Amino acid sequence: MRDDHSTFLSAALGAGADCLIFRGNQLLVDAAGGPPSVWRDYLAAVAPLRVIPTGGGPGEACFVAEVAREAEAPRDHEFRHLKGLLDTLPRALRERAVRSLELLEFDRAHQYCGACGSMTILKPDMIARVCTNDACAREHFPRVSPVVIMAVERGPEILLGRSPHFAPGLYSTLAGFVDAGESAEDAVQREVFEETGLHVRNLRYVSSQPWPFPHALMLGYRAEYAGGEIVCAVDEIEDARFFHVDHLPPVFPMKYAMASVLLDDFCKRHGRPGVL
Known part of the structure; x- marks a missing residue:
């Protein structure tokens, strides 16, 4: 995991934070298709590929993590494709999941600067990645x-x-x-x-x-x-x-x-x- 992702993993595991966990397009849910109760222990043990902030309301610390394709779900939980959950998730959770999946795709696709090829890092104060080449310093934002x-x-x-x-x-x-x-x-x-x-x-x-x-x-x-x-x-x-x-x-x-x-x-x- 990249250093910038490691920083956010620590924050996601902190008190008061909440984190959704994806495996590709599949969201980790409990047996009833709802939010997992064991996400914190699972995230601490599974070695995620990336962890990024997704924003939230005042006082909220929301994150999303991606795990490897071969990762297994914890007991009494499962990974389900988000398409199959869009009609059943509570609205607030569905909106978070939709945003989180798009931000994972953005992070995955912008590890390197499209202008100069240098490595990018997450900006701590906004949803963006910035080129580490000082001569370039281009900011990259989620594609819509x-x-x-x-x-x-x-x-x-x-x-x-x-x-x-x-x-x-x-x-x-x-x-x-x-x-x-x-x-x-x-x-x-x-x-x-x-x-x-x-x-x-x-x-x-x-x-x-x-x-x-x-x-x-x-x-x-x-x-x-x-x-x-x-x-x-x-x-x-x-x-x-x-x-x-x-x-x-x-x-x-x-x-x-x-x-x-x-x-x-x-x-x-x-x-x-x-x-x-």
């Missing part, structure tokens, strides 16, 4: 990748598509990364056209959501169908079609996902039960 995800509507119908890597029969709303120098609204129009050949209008922002796999920020939009015939982008969209609100196909079951938020909003605005 904006992604637009949109409910394209045609009256009581909604456009849903399926990627070749989806489970059989599942559909979802369209989504794509925002390009450099592009607004989120322009990205919505471009992605819909690139993936299906359709044009949209009357965009409305709905809400945003962090998606820490590894560092996306989902920007949810509604848009109205404006014209065109569906032509699916080869290698990206296996099928896309408009589905009536009363005849929706199987969709991803995760309630936390932004696609579910958009579908829930669509159904309720048409007087149907939501999906959340």
Whole structure:
């Protein structure tokens, strides 16, 4: 473990501190899927790969640790993929876990300066890593990748598509990364056209959501169908079609996902039960 991580390990084990423990994308939880009661003893014995602060409210000392892939969970505990916990964790713990996983990815990916190649160290007063080369001294901050995800509507119908890597029969709303120098609204129009050949209008922002796999920020939009015939982008969209609100196909079951938020909003605005 790096010296800067060792410093934070001591702080994480101190009185009043709290620490989440990940193994890759898997969070350590107890048998009921809640916060582990033995994290402090486990962290002291397991030799973590890294320990970093994650911030917190006044008087709080919150940290996250990463252990090796081969590390075993303590008795009556288990490592579970965070995706499988997003619907069940209490909101405050879920928000901490999402932030913590993104910060682990940031720390892992910025051990060396991208400008000069020198080693970086954690800054003690902010979530950042700084280059140790005095001639460079560049500060590196967590990366956030904006992604637009949109409910394209045609009256009581909604456009849903399926990627070749989806489970059989599942559909979802369209989504794509925002390009450099592009607004989120322009990205919505471009992605819909690139993936299906359709044009949209009357965009409305709905809400945003962090998606820490590894560092996306989902920007949810509604848009109205404006014209065109569906032509699916080869290698990206296996099928896309408009589905009536009363005849929706199987969709991803995760309630936390932004696609579910958009579908829930669509159904309720048409007087149907939501999906959340």
